[in-house]
Amino acid sequence: MEDLGNKFLQVVVALAIFAAIIGLIMLLVDRAPKSFRDKATVIGFLAPAAILLVVGMIWPAVQTTLLAFTDRDGNINGIDNFIWMFTESTALITLRNTVLWVILVPLLSSGIGLVYAVFIDKAKGERTLKALVFMPMAISMVGAGVIWRFMYAYKGPEQDQIGLLNQILVWFGGEPQQFLLDAPGNTFFLIAVMVWIQVGFAMVILSAAIKGIPMEIVEAARLDGASAWQQFRDITIPSIRGALVVVVTTITIITLKVFDIVRTMTAGNYDTSVIANEMYTQAFRANEPGRGAALALILFLMVLPVVIYNARVLKQQRQIR
């Protein structure tokens, strides 16, 4: 209880300090001499964000870039960290896994999300059906990791299974598997968890886009005798192409940075590591900040083109509208 009070107090004090700082800014802005007031306002309102971003994001990003070219003692070692990344076998597996994730997760999530969005459109109980598939988006990836570790749980063949997937295998006459231990299959079982989470996101966005297709087009197609499949291929897909691109790119970016699932389920062992996990391991566990920084830099370079493409598509869409 004492502990609780102490924590509560810390929060209250922090919020009070923050309120005081903001209050002071507001006071200074309003009391500034008239000639200087507009300038003071701009500075006062932008300063908190600007300072935090420069000190906490831009400058660190520059430092990380430099750090990527140093060894564990801080001496410059040229591109050694990158050579390590592209030659050492565990590092190569990390890269291979990241590529697998980045291909499979956006594809599967968007595909399943799209089909599901089409299936439930106008169906009875659409809201409930949506909520059920969307729910994994709300819970943490750590929670999802626990949920799926339990799904994949393994007991010897002589025992009753407690993991549903192994039970299903046994029901069909198979042998129980160590889903998370056996490479390279284990990476796919981790990817499944991410797909489970991201389908809901894809579905919600695409469902909204489908509802935006003008009624007249659909009616016209139906009068022309288009089959359901033709409607889907010739009307639905082209009409929501923009939303589809955004969904795929957004999920790609999220997937590139995926960390929690791998950390929780295998900690990157058994050949399941990905870049974001390896970055954490190298920088904060293995005492190799240079390698960690190099991995962060690679992550940045992989995210960059996707984000730029995403931004351009969004801009186009806004202009059309």
Added chain:
Amino acid sequence: MSSTPTIPPIPASPGPADSPAVAQPPITRRVKQRLTSRGATIAAIIIATVWTIPTLGLLISSFRPEENIQRNGWWNVLGDFEFTLDNYADVLVSGGSQSPNLGQYFVNSLAIVIPATLIPLVIAAMAAYMFAWGKFRGKDTMFVFIFALQIIPLQMALIPLLKLFVNLQIGDFQLLPSGSYAQLWIAHTIFALPLAIFLLHNFIAEIPGEVIEAARVDGAGHATIFWRIIIPLSVPALASYGIFQFLWVWNDLLVALVFSGGTGDVAPITQRLAELTGTRGGEWHRLTAGAFVSMIVPLLVFFGLQRYFVRGLLAGGLKG
């Protein structure tokens, strides 16, 4: 959750669209229409079931006694029905040194998430207001630059930021001691700002200029306008983004691992749960209950505020 831009198009006028589904050989059109949508609905129900079962299995198991969980699968629950809250009592409050003590970490999560949601909202709203209604040179360039900051992954900032926090001291007094909430609050605030400023700006820029002009004429300064007009009118946007930030922080693991120090004084529940999964992965009675304790808050937020949540997703749902 990720702090990447998520601004898909909002349909201007959500018009009804019929459900195109898998092709069926046409007998007559009406029959086909009904058949396909019935097949589609059944397929949808199957997908929804598959999607729900993993969570359901965990929930059921969390109420089963330890021996039952280890003896057979949760789908046998009706065969050996026994209901217990012991698992929850064990993970939450039992004081033994073996206990996961999740209650304590749950409080930490709350203590982290409340300031880490409120602070960036205020700072971002202030900046967004200036970008929308202030007049200064280089406004557009600066705004685009902040928007572009979203491309910097969290990972790019972690190592130097941790170093900075450690070195930030006046004499021997450490300003932001490790193993305090302060590092987490500030780190979460920083990483939230680019997206928050962008989304709030889009909304605040749409507030009618006459409203602001009228206040101006009445002699109100920027501070007054901001708190009396902008903030109240922006509540929908603030709520949408606030829910996002809340869920993002509550569900975060990476920032916590780097900045919390990992003790029960500071670490959030996600970090503790991840740790338990690693060290005691076979204690399913604890993991199932623990996972649900960590999920209950986001699930309440999600089901209670789903409208805002979805709106937030759609377009940073503030403006189409």
